[in-house]
Every structure is written in structure tokens, then in C-alpha cells.
Amino acid sequence: xxxxxxxxxxxxxxxxxxxxxxxxxxxxxxxxxxxxxxxxxxxxxxxxxxxxxxxxxxxxxxxxxxxxxxxxxxxxxxxxxxxxxxxxxxxxxxxxxxxxxxxxxxxxxxxxxxxxxxxxxxxxxxxxxxxxxxxxxxxxxxxxxxxxxxxxxxxxxxxxxxxxxxxxxxxxxxxxxxxxxxxxxxxxxxxxxxxxxxxxxxxxxxxxxxxxxxxxxxxxxxxxxxxxxxxxxxxxxxxxxxxxxxxxxxxxxxxxxxxxxxxxxxxxxxxxxxxxxxxxxxxxxxxxxxxxxxxxxxxxxxxxxxxxxxxxxxxxxxxxxxxxxxxxxxxxxxxxxxxxxxx
Ligand SMILES: C[S@@+](CC[C@H](N)C(=O)[O-])C[C@H]1O[C@@H](n2cnc3c(N)ncnc32)[C@H](O)[C@@H]1O
Numbered sequence: 001x002x003x004x005x006x007x008x009x010x011x012x013x014x015x016x017x018x019x020x021x022x023x024x025x026x027x028x029x030x031x032x033x034x035x036x037x038x039x040x041x042x043x044x045x046x047x048x049x050x051x052x053x054x055x056x057x058x059x060x061x062x063x064x065x066x067x068x069x070x071x072x073x074x075x076x077x078x079x080x081x082x083x084x085x086x087x088x089x090x091x092x093x094x095x096x097x098x099x100x101x102x103x104x105x106x107x108x109x110x111x112x113x114x115x116x117x118x119x120x121x122x123x124x125x126x127x128x129x130x131x132x133x134x135x136x137x138x139x140x141x142x143x144x145x146x147x148x149x150x151x152x153x154x155x156x157x158x159x160x161x162x163x164x165x166x167x168x169x170x171x172x173x174x175x176x177x178x179x180x181x182x183x184x185x186x187x188x189x190x191x192x193x194x195x196x197x198x199x200x201x202x203x204x205x206x207x208x209x210x211x212x213x214x215x216x217x218x219x220x221x222x223x224x225x226x227x228x229x230x231x232x233x234x235x236x237x238x239x240x241x242x243x244x245x246x247x248x249x250x251x252x253x254x255x256x257x258x259x260x261x262x263x264x265x266x267x268x269x270x271x272x273x274x275x276x277x278x279x280x281x282x283x284x285x286x287x288x289x290x291x292x293x294x295x296x297x298x299x300x301x302x303x304x305x306x307x308x309x310x311x312x313x314x315x316x317x318x319x320x321x322x323x324x325x326x327x328x329x330x331x332x333x334x335x336x337x338x339x340x341x342x343x
Contacts, residue, residue, distance in 0.1 A: 236266060
């Protein structure tokens with residue numbers, strides 16, 4: 001075979017390997033979920049164990065567990081040594097339940113049936129231009145969560161734990177004013193607001209959320225005592241007035257352009273001319289390189305009619321709702337801060 005032909009054959013073989021491997025890619029989150037739900041990372045925290053020992057501790061079938069862990073080790077989650085014992089790796093460490101940087105609950109959310117059942121129907125979603133979630137689960141996600149307590153717990157815990165990890169980095173990336181009032185619109189249980197108020201002792205804060213989320217807020221902390229309040233409401237209709245800085249962190253990506261226009265108009269209505277709006281979301285870059293924003297974008301399409309947006313897409317939404325995009329501040333995580341002001 002000529003060199004050219006050999007090169008072409010090698011390229012085809014590599015392409016086939018890639019496409020078939022990707023076609024079975026769903027087995028990775030399935031296996032990951034087994035390991036997380038059965039607490040394997042926690043069981044390995046004190047040191048390496050064989051799958052026989054792990055099976056005894058978890059009640060799993062030892063030979064099947066071995067095959068799952070061997071597979072996960074190919075992705076850097078766990079490592080098997082020559083004696084057949086499995087060790088924690090950095091990727092397995094972050095799945096422990098007792099470490100401050102744990103993404104255990106977030107991984108459980110992202111592999112929950114809310115995501116995977118919807119992913120199974122992605123073709124319908126792409127055909128119809130609207131998420132199949134509503135048909136599968138009988139209501140849009142946030143309405144569904146209002147009537148399904150366990151799913152709501154999984155969702156809000158997973159998001160809040162992810163937020164805990166990223167909120168310090170985001171808060172450090174922006175020069176907050178020394179005084180004034182920060183309104184966190186759709187701020188979840190308030191972890192981001194709490195971090196901002198802790199880092200900036202001259203600031204006051206308002207956590208604006210739905211009633212059932214406010215019931216579980218985490219703002220009762222001595223270091224921010226007397227500097228916060230909660231406000232219940234619907235961000236499609238109205239937002240608290242008189243704030244100096246309005247935050248929309250990981251909110252707009254949940255919604256279609258039409259819904260975002262309603263949220264931004266409600267923010268604009270509550271804001272004075274000198275106030276600022278900070279949108280914290282992925283900003284999707286151009287080009288073919290992998291980017292977390294491009295991955296999360298598909299997740300948004302799958303369970304909501306949401307999307308991750310490019311700078312031009314944020315600019316269009318802001319311009320249509322009486323704002324101007326001032327600048328984009330990167331953080332050292334997947335999200336950026338889009339700063340805007342009323343025109
Ligand atoms: C993806 S979470 C983001 C939470 C938080 N900002 C963070 O970064 O962790 C979106 C939040 O929007 C809230 N939300 C959804 N619909 C809302 C509405 N109509 N009015 C107010 N908040 C709403 C949800 O309760 C949820 O906490």
C-alpha cells in the first residue's frame with residue numbers, strides 16, 4: 001500500500017473508532033451514575049479497595065462492579081492497580097460527598113431522568129423547535145418542579161452545589177462597588193448573594209425568587225446579618241426597584257429569546273438609569289473548538305427552551321430591552337459576566 005493510501009486507511013479507522021465510541025458515549029454517564037449513587041468514591045476515601053470489598057460494602061455484584069470501574073478508569077475516574085484494587089483519582093475525589101468542592105449532587109442532577117429521558121427525545125426537540133421535556137413530564141421544568149418534591153430537591157441541590165463552587169470565582173472576577181444594593185434575580189437559595197455580601201461588607205442585598213425556593217434560603221449567616229432581605233415574585237412580571245446592581249446568574253440560559261426579553265424588560269422596569277445589570281452565563285465563542293458553552297447549550301435545549309448565547313445574541317436581547325452591552329468580563333470558569341447598563 002502506498003503511504004497516501006495507508007494514511008487514508010488509518011484516518012478512516014480512527015474516524016470509525018471515534019464515531020462508534022461516541023455512539024456508546026451514553027454508557028459513560030450511566031456508569032458514572034452507578035458509582036456515584038452507590039457511594040464508591042466515599043468508600044475509597046480511606047484507601048484503595050478491591051471490587052470484592054466494595055461489593056461487600058455496597059451490596060453490588062462484584063464481577064459486574066469490576067467491569068464498570070474498569071470502564072470508568074479509562075476516563076480517569078478511579079485507577080486500578082496491579083493487585084486489582086481501585087484508587088481515587090482527582091476526578092473521583094470531586095465525586096465524594098464530604099469534600100468542599102464536591103460535584104456529586106450536580107452530576108446526579110445532570111444524569112437524572114429529567115435530562116436523559118429528554119435527551120432520548122432530542123430528535124423530536126430539534127424537529128419541533130421546542131423541548132420534548134414538556135410532553136414527557138407533562139409540564140415545563142420549573143412548573144414540574146413545583147409539583148414534584150424529590151425532583152425539585154435534586155434540581156435545586158445540584159444547581160446550588162455547582163453555584164457554591166463557581167460563585168467565589170465569579171465574585172472575585174468583578175470589581176463590585178463599595179456600597180449600594182445588589183438584587184439577585186432568580187438567585188436560587190442565595191449562595192452567590194451571600195458570597196458577594198461577605199466579600200463586600202458595604203453592600204446590601206435582595207434575593208428575588210419564587211416562594212418555595214425562598215423557604216430554603218441560606219442567607220442566615222452572622223457575617224452578613226442585617227444586610228439582606230428576600231423578595232418573592234415572578235421575574236417575568238416585575239423585579240424589586242431601587243437596586244444599584246442587578247444579577248441574572250445562570251438564569252437567561254434557561255429561557256427562549258422571547259422569555260428573556262420579558263425577564264430583561266422586567267429588570268429594566270425596576271432599574272434606575274445609573275444601575276448596572278450583570279448577566280452571568282456562558283458566552284459561546286465562534287469556531288469549531290470544544291467549549292463548555294457549546295455542551296451546556298445542548299443541555300439547555302434538551303430540558304428547557306433555553307440556550308447558551310454568543311456575544312452578538314446577548315447584544316441583540318439587551319438592545320431590544322433598553323440596555324447597552326458595556327463589556328464582557330471573563331471568569332476563570334465556563335461562565336463570563338456580561339455587564340450592561342440602561343440606555
Ligand atoms: C438555574 S437556576 C439559577 C439559580 C442561581 N442564580 C444560580 O446561579 O445558582 C434558575 C433560578 O430561577 C428561578 N426562577 C424560575 N422561574 C422564576 C420566576 N418566574 N421568577 C423568579 N425566579 C424564577 C428558579 O427558582 C431557579 O432558582
